[in-house]
Amino acid sequence: MIVVSQLVMPGNTTIRWLAVPILVGLLRVVTTGQTAAPATIWAAPAGETLCEDYALRVNGQTVPVYSCRVSAVPFNQVWPGYQRPIDQAEFAGFAHWGMSGPVSVEITSKRSFTNVKLVGLWRYNADGIDICHSQDVVIRNSFVRAFDDAIVLKGLNWGQGGFHDRPVRNVRVHNNVIWCDWGRALEIGAETSAPEISNVRFQDCDIIRTTHIAMDVQCGDRALVHDIRYENIRVETDDVCPAPRMQGSRDERYMEDAKDQYVPNLLVIVISKNPYSKDPERGNVRDVTYAGVSVTGRRAPRSFFNGLDAQHTVQGVTIDNLWLNSKPASTAAEANLSAGQYVSDVRFGKAAK
Secondary structure: OOEEEEEEEHHHEEEEEEEOOOOOOOOOOOOOOOOOOOEEEOOOOOOOOEOOOEEEEEOOEEEOOEEEEEEOOOOOOOOOOOOOOHHHEEEEEEEEEEEOOOOOEEEEEOOOEEOOEEOOOOOOOEOOEEEEOOEEEEEEOOEEEEEOOOEEEEEOOOOOOOOOOOOEEEEEEEOOEEEEOOOEEEEEEEEEOOOEEEEEEEEEEEEEEOOOEEEEEEEOOOOEEEEEEEEEEEEEOOOOOOOOOOOOOOOOOOOOOOOOOOOOEEEEEEEOOOOOOOOOOOOEEEEEEEEOOEEEOOOOOOEEEEOOEOOEOEEEEEEEOEEEOOEEEOOHHHHOEEEOOOEEEEEEOOOOO
8 A cells, every 4th residue: 555645735745745655566656748858856854764664765865764653543643653652553664855846756675465355346447456567476365356457467557757667576476366357367568668578477376257268368569478376276267258348338238137157257468469569579489387266156267378579478388187067177268368479389288186
């Protein structure tokens, strides 16, 4: 969670306080089309302990983050935290700076997302957790219900001053429960504007509902996406899965179709320009492994892999120990999988429980 409060003072001076009580891999706050202004950095108050969990930079300048007690109970005071008994307070990292215009804020941390519960994300583009241009990230022991992609890794291109020169690397997502009401449950992309997205592990997760795709790799920009592993992923599909549709007007209601045979896709890898692509060039996908994936549902889902052309291909996909409704799937036909012309070296291992 990031808490940013802003107070506009006379003389067009803006003071910001920033509280960072849990992990944020990378945050950028800047007004599009405006040049970032110089920021005035103040040292931590005398006697305060510096917080070791976070590093903060404003317009490239290091800002000290210090620890302070904040209230863990709804018991108010002028300066929350300092008047509380220690057992009724918790520690957070605080920083402050002055500026006269928009700034670029970057927060890095070695802490992990753990025991996070996200619910109430009810509208389009309400992603759960997006990891963008970050390294050494862990998301574990959490529940995410989102009305768009639930847990997704991205490379975003904001143009000048952005972070699209930085990779997404060393990400582990494990022991989570995913409920995705729209979009993809566990995804890479669709924006992949980064040098590479690599060494990513999705492990021991339960996808109890998804709408479009359970496990998706969309390479819509230039990144080399490689060394991706989905392991011990359990997927449930409902007996009746309403097909996703875009609402055409405010008063339009969803009309159910009793003959609808829709079921979300299971495994998808695709290299293609999409509405979110910013790079002029597409990337490649290498070395993706699905190990110990099992699906429970009335109808078997479809999977497909597609490259773009001879220079932008999918190579080296391993599918090991795949089960569809308690039946082993050791061939493309049994897995309900199709692979396009620019896909090579797709290997099946023996399904054994």
